[in-house]
Every structure is written in C-alpha cells, then in structure tokens.
Amino acid sequence: MGTENKELKEWYKDQFVKFEKRLNGHSKSFMQKYRVESLKKFDEFELPNMKNEEWKYTNVRPIFKHNFRPAVLAEKVEVTRQLVDKKLYKQFDCNVMVFVNGQFEPAFSKLDCLPEGVLVDSLEKVLHIIPELVENKITKLSATENSFNALNGAFALDGAFIYVPAGKIVEKPIQVLFLGGSKTDDVLIQPRNLIIAEESAQVSVIANYQPIDSDKYFTNIITEVYAGKNSIIDLYKIQNEGSESYHVEKMDVHQDETSVFSHYSLSFGGSIVRNDVNSTLDGEHIECNLFGLYLGNNDQHVDNHTFIDHAKPNCVSNELYKGILDGKSRGVFNGKVMVREDAQKTLAYQSNKTVLLSDHSRIDTKPQLEIFADDVKCSHGATVGHLDDQAYFYIRSRGVPSDIAKSMLIRAFVSDVFEKIKITELRDQINRLIFEHLQRVEI
Amino acid sequence: MIQIKNLHATVDGKKILNGINLEVNKGEVHAIMGPNGSGKSTLANVLAGHEGYEVTDGEVIFNGKDLLEMSPEDRAREGMFLAFQYPIEIPGISNSVFLKTAIDEIRKYKGEEEISAKDFLALIKEKAKILEMDNSLVSRSVNSGFSGGEKKRNEILQMLMLNPALALLDETDSGLDIDALKIVSKGVNVFRSENNGVIMVTHYQRLLDYIVPDFVHVLYKGQIIKSGDKNLALELEEKGYDWLKNGELETA
Ligand SMILES: Nc1ncnc2c1ncn2[C@@H]1O[C@H](COP(=O)(O)OP(=O)(O)OP(=O)(O)O)[C@@H](O)[C@H]1O
Ligand SMILES: [Mg+2]
Numbered sequence: 001m002g003t004e005n006k007e008l009k010e011w012y013k014d015q016f017v018k019f020e021k022r023l024n025g026h027s028k029s030f031m032q033k034y035r036v037e038s039l040k041k042f043d044e045f046e047l048p049n050m051k052n053e054e055w056k057y058t059n060v061r062p063i064f065k066h067n068f069r070p071a072v073l074a075e076k077v078e079v080t081r082q083l084v085d086k087k088l089y090k091q092f093d094c095n096v097m098v099f100v101n102g103q104f105e106p107a108f109s110k111l112d113c114l115p116e117g118v119l120v121d122s123l124e125k126v127l128h129i130i131p132e133l134v135e136n137k138i139t140k141l142s143a144t145e146n147s148f149n150a151l152n153g154a155f156a157l158d159g160a161f162i163y164v165p166a167g168k169i170v171e172k173p174i175q176v177l178f179l180g181g182s183k184t185d186d187v188l189i190q191p192r193n194l195i196i197a198e199e200s201a202q203v204s205v206i207a208n209y210q211p212i213d214s215d216k217y218f219t220n221i222i223t224e225v226y227a228g229k230n231s232i233i234d235l236y237k238i239q240n241e242g243s244e245s246y247h248v249e250k251m252d253v254h255q256d257e258t259s260v261f262s263h264y265s266l267s268f269g270g271s272i273v274r275n276d277v278n279s280t281l282d283g284e285h286i287e288c289n290l291f292g293l294y295l296g297n298n299d300q301h302v303d304n305h306t307f308i309d310h311a312k313p314n315c316v317s318n319e320l321y322k323g324i325l326d327g328k329s330r331g332v333f334n335g336k337v338m339v340r341e342d343a344q345k346t347l348a349y350q351s352n353k354t355v356l357l358s359d360h361s362r363i364d365t366k367p368q369l370e371i372f373a374d375d376v377k378c379s380h381g382a383t384v385g386h387l388d389d390q391a392y393f394y395i396r397s398r399g400v401p402s403d404i405a406k407s408m409l410i411r412a413f414v415s416d417v418f419e420k421i422k423i424t425e426l427r428d429q430i431n432r433l434i435f436e437h438l439q440r441v442e443i
Numbered sequence: 444m445i446q447i448k449n450l451h452a453t454v455d456g457k458k459i460l461n462g463i464n465l466e467v468n469k470g471e472v473h474a475i476m477g478p479n480g481s482g483k484s485t486l487a488n489v490l491a492g493h494e495g496y497e498v499t500d501g502e503v504i505f506n507g508k509d510l511l512e513m514s515p516e517d518r519a520r521e522g523m524f525l526a527f528q529y530p531i532e533i534p535g536i537s538n539s540v541f542l543k544t545a546i547d548e549i550r551k552y553k554g555e556e557e558i559s560a561k562d563f564l565a566l567i568k569e570k571a572k573i574l575e576m577d578n579s580l581v582s583r584s585v586n587s588g589f590s591g592g593e594k595k596r597n598e599i600l601q602m603l604m605l606n607p608a609l610a611l612l613d614e615t616d617s618g619l620d621i622d623a624l625k626i627v628s629k630g631v632n633v634f635r636s637e638n639n640g641v642i643m644v645t646h647y648q649r650l651l652d653y654i655v656p657d658f659v660h661v662l663y664k665g666q667i668i669k670s671g672d673k674n675l676a677l678e679l680e681e682k683g684y685d686w687l688k689n690g691e692l693e694t695a
Contacts, residue, residue: 389495394531397491398545398601399519399552408536408544415535415584443536443544 004065005047011067012042016154018073023157030135031127031156038144038153045147054146057332057364058274058303063246064147068188068218070155071101075184079212084108087177087210089238092425094206095120095174097160101182101217102189104158113172117165120174123192124158133163134194142224142252148274149250152190152222159192159221164201166228173204173234173423181215181242193223197231197259204234204423211242211269221249227259229283234262234422240433241269243298250276257283257312264421265321266430267294267302268437278307281315281343291420292321293430295437296329296361303332310343313373317347322417323354324410325361326438336368337380343373350380355387355413357438387413407435407443444469444640445490445510445609450501451665452489459485461665462501465642467609472641474651474676477662478684483644484528486662487611491525492518506608519545520552522608526598526615528644533585538597539567541585542604549605570603574630591618599630610634612643616650628653648680661687 016039023032047064048055079100088096097120098108104122111120119126119133127134144150160176180189197203209219219241227233241247247270255261265275279288294302308317323331333352354363367380387409395405411418414434421427435442445467452460459482467473475483489496490503492515503510505521513521533541547557558566571581574596586594595615602610612631616624631654635641643654651659651673659675660667661684669675669687 388531391531391533393491393493393495393515394527395533395541396515397519397523397525398541398605399516399549400541400545401516401548402514404544404548405516408533408541411535412533418535443540 008047008064008067009043012151012154013039015070015073019070019155022072029127029131031131035154035156038150038156041144042147042150042154045150047147054305057330058272058301060272060274063218063248063272066186066218069185071103071182071187071189072155072157074101074182074187077101077182077212079105079179081108083179083212084177087179087208088175089206089208089426089429091429092173092423094172095170097174097176099158099160099176099178099191100212101180101187102158102178102191115168115170118168118170119161119163121161122158123161123194126161134161142222142250148220148248149222152192152220155188155190156192156222159194160207161193162195162203162205164197164203166198167200169202170204173206175206175208177208177210178219179210179212180219180245181212181217183213183215186215187217189217189219191219191221193221195223195233195235196226196228197233198228200230201228202232206236206238206423206426209237209239209241209247211245214242214244216244217242218246219248223249223251225251225253225261227253227255227261229256230258231256232260234264236264236421236423236426237266237275238430239265239267239269239273239275243269243271245270246272248274251278253277253279255279255281255283255286255288258285259283260287260289262289263291265290265292265294265304267292267304268433270300270302272301274303274305276305276307278309280309280311281317282311284312284314286312286315288315288317289420290317290319290321291417293414293417294321294323294331295434296323296325296327296331297437297439298327298329300327300329302329305334307336308338308348310337310339310346310348312342313344313346315343315346317349319350320417320420321352322414323363324357324413324438325354325363326357328358328360330361331363333363333365333382334368335366335380336370337378339369339371339373339376339378341372344375346373346376346378348376348378352382353413354384355410356384357387403441404443407441410434410438410440411443444506446504448502450486450489450503451499452485452496453499454485454496459496459665460489463665463667465660465667467640467642469640470637471658472635472643472654472656474656474659475642475644475662476646476659476676476679481662482665483662484613485665487525487613487642487644490611491515491523516548517552519605519607520549524602524605524607524610526595526602526610526612528613528617530586530594530598532587532589534587536585538581538583538585539563542567542601545605567604570600573603573633574600575626576600592620592623595619596623596627599627603630603634606634607639609640609642612641614644614646616645616647624650625653648676651676663688
C-alpha cells in the first residue's frame with residue numbers, strides 16, 4: 001500500500017505542476033499560497049483508511065487507486081442547453097448557476113434579477129476582481145484535515161460564490177447545477193463553494209449534483225458557509241451523481257448569533273459517497289437544522305458525518321437523518337453533537353433511522369453526544385429496522401397490492417424529512433427520485 | 444356467504460383458535476363477544492389474511508372460494524374488509540390517495556374501470572357526511588395524528604368507500620364517546636343490506652342497542668362456546684362470562 005500511495009501522490013503532484021503553469025501571474029496571491037500549502041499537506045497526510053475512527057466504516061481505497069485528472073487539465077466538455085434544462089429542478093422560479101466539470105458556464109446561467117449588492121458569481125472571477133471578499137472568509141473557515149480537503153485546496157479554483165450583504169433578502173432560490181463527467185478522461189471535479197450571508201440577510205440555495213452521462217469521475221467538494229448575525233440560510237443538497245462516480249463533500253458552517261441555518265442533504269447517486277457537515281454555533285440563540293435523506297441500492301456506499309458544535313448558550317439544534325438501503329448497499333451515520341461548558345440551556349435533538357429493504361444491506365450508525373454543560377436538554381436515538389409488518393398488512397387488507405403497499409410504507413417512512421422541504425415544488429421531484437432510485441412504483 | 448369450519452390457528456407456536464365453526468349469510472349481522480385474550484382479534488386477522496398467524500387446521504369458504512389460499516389483497520378484492528382494533532397511521536399518504544388506490548385496485552381485479560376523480564370526490568363527500576367527518580380529516584394523512592375516536596370513524600369511512608361483502612369490525616366501538624358511537628352505528632346501519640354481512644367484535648352490549656345483531660356468539664379460549672340471539676348479549680351484560688366458562692369446562 002505504501003508504494004501505491006506514493007505513486008498516487010506523485011500523480012497529483014505532477015498534475016499540480018501542470019495546473020500551476022495554467023495559473024500564470026497569480027503566484028503571489030493568497031490563494032496560490034493556500035494551494036501550495038494544501039499540496040504540501042496532501043503529500044504529508046496518510047490517506048484516509050479504516051484504521052482511522054473517522055473512516056472506520058468507509059473504504060475509500062477505490063477512490064485513491066485511480067488516477068483522476070483534474071478537470072481543468074482535461075479536455076473541455078461541451079454540454080447542450082437541452083441537457084442543462086433536463087437536469088434542473090423545475091416548477092419554481094429560481095436563479096441558476098451552471099458548472100460543467102467544476103467550471104462556471106455563464107451562458108447557461110440565469111442571474112439577472114438579484115437584489116442590489118447581492119453577488120452570485122464564479123469564485124474564480126471573484127478572486128480576480130475582489131479577492132479581499134474571499135480572502136477574509138476563506139482561510140478562517142475550513143481547516144485542512146485530511147487528504148480530500150488537501151486535494152481540494154491544492155486545486156481550488158472555481159465554485160459557486162454567493163454573497164448576500166446585510167439586510168438583503170434573495171427571494172428566489174439560487175439553483176446551482178454541477179454537471180460532471182467526460183468521455184475522454186476520468187475527471188476530478190473540485191468545486192469550492194462559498195456562501196456568505198451577512199447580518200439579517202436571507203438566501204436559499206439548491207446544490208444540484210448530476211452526471212453528464214455515465215462516465216467515471218470524482219467530485220470532491222468543499223463548501224463553506226458563513227451565516228451572519230440574524231441571517232437565514234436554507235441549503236438543499238441534492239446529490240444524484242452517476243452510478244460510477246465518487247462523491248465527497250466537506251461542508252463547514254459558521255453561525256453567528258440568532259442565525260438560522262437549515263441543511264437538507266438528499267443523497268441518491270454515486271458509488272462511494274461521503275458527506276461531512278460541520279456547524280459551529282458561535283453565538284447565542286442560534287438554530288441549526290440538519291435534515292438528511294439517504295438512499296442506497298446495489299453496491300452503493302453512503303456515509304454521512306455530521307458535527308454540531310454548541311459553543312455558546314441558548315442554541316437549538318435539530319437533526320433528523322433517514323435512510324433506505326436496498327440491494328447490497330451500505331450506509332454509515334456518524335452524528336456528533338458537542339455541548340461545550342459555556343453552552344448552557346442548549347437544546348439538541350438528534351435522530352437517525354434506517355430501513356433495510358434487503359437482507360444484504362447494512363448500516364453502521366453512531367450517534368455521539370459530548371456534553372460539558374449541565375443545564376441542557378439533549379436527546380439522540382438511532383433505529384434500524386424493516387418496513388412495518390402490521391402497516392404492510394393494513395394497506396394490503398384494503399386491496400392494495402404488495403408492491404404499492406411497500407411504496408406507501410417507504411413514503412410514510414420518509415414523510416417527516418420530506419415535509420421539512422420548504423420549496424414544496426421540489427417535493428414531487430424528490431419523490432420521483434426516491435422511487436426511481438429504489439426501482440419501485442411511485443406513489 | 445362465509446363458512447368457517449373447524450378453524451385452528453397458532454401464533455409463534457401458541458394455539459389461539461381451537462376449532463371455530465361459524466356461518467354468516469348475506470343480510471346477517473353477527474356479534475362476537477368474549478373475554479380479553481379469547482381470540483376475537485385473532486379470528487378477524489386470520490380471516491383478513493394476516494401472515495403472522497398460521498392456520499393449522501380447518502377451512503374457510505368465502506363466496507364459494509377457498510379464502511385461506513388468498514393473499515390479503517385478494518381477500519379484500521373478493522369483498523372482505525377488516526376494521527382494525529388498532530388502526531395504523533400512514534403519514535405522508537393522504538386518505539384520499541389511499542382510498543382511491545384501494546378502490547381502483549379492487550375495480551381492476553373485477554375488470555372494471557378506475558373511478559374518475561370527480562366520482563371519487565363525490566363518493567367520499569357523501570360517505571364522510573354520513574359519518575359527520577370534516578373535510579380536513581379526509582385530506583389528511585391516513586390516521587396520522589388522529590384521535591382514537593377519529594381513527595375508528597375513519598375505519599368506517601373506508602368500509603363505506605370500499606363497500607365490501609363482509610365487514611369484520613374489531614371493537615370499532617371501543618374508545619368512542621356517546622355521540623361518536625351513534626354516528627359510527629349509523630354508518631354501519633347505512634351499510635347493512637341484503638347483499639352483505641357483518642361480523643362485529645365488541646365488549647359492550649351498548650353497541651348492540653344501536654346495531655341490532657341477528658346472532659350473538661361467545662368466544663372463549665379459541666372456541667365459540669355459546670350462540671344465541673341478541674338476548675344473549677343482555678344476559679352476558681348481567682351475568683358476565685363465568686357461568687359460561689364453567690359450562691365449557693364441564694363439557695370439556
Ligand atoms: N403476535 C402474537 N404473539 C404472541 N401472542 C399473541 C399474538 N397475537 C395474539 N396473541 C395472543 O393470542 C391471544 C388472543 O389474542 P386476541 O388479540 O385474539 O384476543 P382478543 O379476544 O381480541 O382480546 P381483546 O378483547 O383484549 O382484544 C392472547 O393471549 C394474545 O396474547
Ligand atoms: Mg381484540
């Protein structure tokens with residue numbers, strides 16, 4: 001394994017040299033320094049492996065056995081407007097950003113009716129014109145903790161940049177479509193997303209990850225979110241990557257006092273999927289909602305790691321993750337809630353429920369509560385089971401056939417997460433994805 | 444319409460039904476009474492096709508067909524309906540989607556066309572009115588967050604919508620207040636006709652004041668130990684079950 005790792009590191013270091021040549025003229029920018037540091041860390045880090053507690057149930061060796069080519073160094077893939085249209089979630093009015101293999105495609109984007117002062121653009125462009133806007137936020141937030149983070153940092157170039165200044169409300173959601181895959185190369189796509197809502201700002205974002213075709217590719221994302229005082233951010237992530245692809249995201253959220261951050265993690269596609277969501281509640285009266293729905297079928301592996309850090313008093317966190325696993329799929333849930341000494345009057349709820357539809361599917365679930373304050377209300381629970389027999393009988397006893405009865409039970413199981421989705425027009429489309437993914441009759 | 448002959452059933456190897464014999468003809472209402480744990484719900488569940496129970500002996504002929512061979516859904520399509528003692532909550536599935544699916548499946552089985560949305564709405568409105576059910580209850584998820592009494596009423600709504608040949612009502616009266624009991628009874632009486640039959644399980648003579656049965660049976664330890672007319676229920680109300688239990692022991 002040692003030499004294998006070495007070869008892999010050499011491959012990416014090599015790619016980095018080529019990448020740097022492309023970036024001529026920016027060698028002194030803070031971003032370039034960050035890239036170089038990240039590459040150094042990538043070289044130093046041991047690749048994540050199952051001996052490490054954080055990766056205990058998720059084997060990422062298949063990802064690192066493969067030499068992916070950073071998409072900027074690969075042949076550019078052209079997509080059609082029809083394809084873009086097909087991949088967007090519809091039936092509601094929204095702003096649109098489109099990225100193809102990590103690169104912004106302004107021609108397909110629609111950002112013409114944003115309130116004054118709101119900046120929604122490609123990170124690469126913002127780095128050119130107002131680097132200080134990024135500089136002040138980006139280095140503070142996401143720490144480089146493992147090889148995936150380091151790899152993203154080394155090649156960090158583009159991604160969605162969303163900046164909502166104080167008091168501004170973006171009424172229409174911003175849908176960001178990330179299309180991935182190439183016929184000519186196995187591409188590495190590394191979006192670097194940054195969402196900043198300043199005091200009392202409000203914004204709703206849909207991150208839509210999908211394949212162009214059925215190619216093998218690897219999406220490795222870092223998303224950083226800054227929720228200023230009294231701001232409200234809704235962030236929907238709908239991960240429906242190709243079945244041959246790998247998908248890793250680390251999201252770091254920093255919340256200031258009285259902010260409300262809600263994340264809806266809807267995970268459908270991908271072969272190996274790892275989602276990390278970390279939120280630091282760094283002020284009083286903060287609300288943090290983490291809702292998740294993960295579906296697994298065939299040989300899929302879906303790992304959700306969450307970390308909610310209650311650093312200050314009087315905050316509320318709500319976490320509800322539900323999964324349905326069929327075929328030989330495997331799920332992992334690791335939800336950590338930390339309540340620091342200072343964080344009195346914390347309310348923290350966490351629940352993880354999984355239904356196994358086949359005898360060969362499996363979930364490893366690990367809720368972790370670490371409480372250092374005494375006046376708090378915290379609860380957590382994890383259940384793993386099958387569809388409810390009694391309910392199954394009840395439905396069939398009305399003349400409903402077994403396949404539809406099962407679909408109804410699946411729908412019933414996910415209904416509480418489902419009803420959290422505030423963009424109601426999305427619900428039907430998510431519903432379709434659920435049943436498509438499980439290859440069952442839609443109800 | 445249904446002939447139950449020497450029906451034996453077990454659950455987890457435990458004998459619950461020990462030779463039930465019962466015949467119900469069209470137009471008849473049969474009440475089944477009996478102490479807790481005597482096997483009343485088990486009988487209802489076995490007839491509806493619950494897979495948790497194993498039939499170890501006997502046969503059941505329903506409209507000339509072997510009932511025990513059929514899946515639960517086919518039994519429903521053949522006209523069997525069970526109003527559950529403990530109705531199940533199905534969040535996320537509205538009452539109307541649930542019932543339209545059921546009606547269409549039953550129709551499909553009979554080679555009939557699906558019910559149109561318009562006819563369905565008219566039908567559910569009509570039936571909900573009989574049961575004095577609010578429109579909001581009809582559009583809500585099946586039994587989800589319903590009160591105990593509302594759930595029971597919803598079972599009767601389903602019965603009226605599906606219009607079965609044989610309705611098994613398992614303690615539909617339990618947990619109902621006086622007014623709700625009257626309303627639910629009205630629903631059953633509207634349903635009763637020369638073309639269908641009713642088997643209702645109850646602990647209370649009171650229900651039988653509203654829905655007058657043709658026959659009353661006492662189930663004890665998985666057997667029918669006494670049958671009679673509606674006066675038997677009055678006698679039970681007065682004397683309890685002990686005098687019958689002793690009789691059963693003597694004959695045993
Ligand atoms: N799934 C099961 N596993 C084990 N025992 C069961 C199961 N279902 C029923 N029983 C047992 O079978 C017996 C009969 O139960 P049943 O529910 O049919 O009684 P009942 O006459 O309906 O009682 P009640 O009046 O309380 O509703 C009881 O002793 C019960 O505990
Ligand atoms: Mg019972």
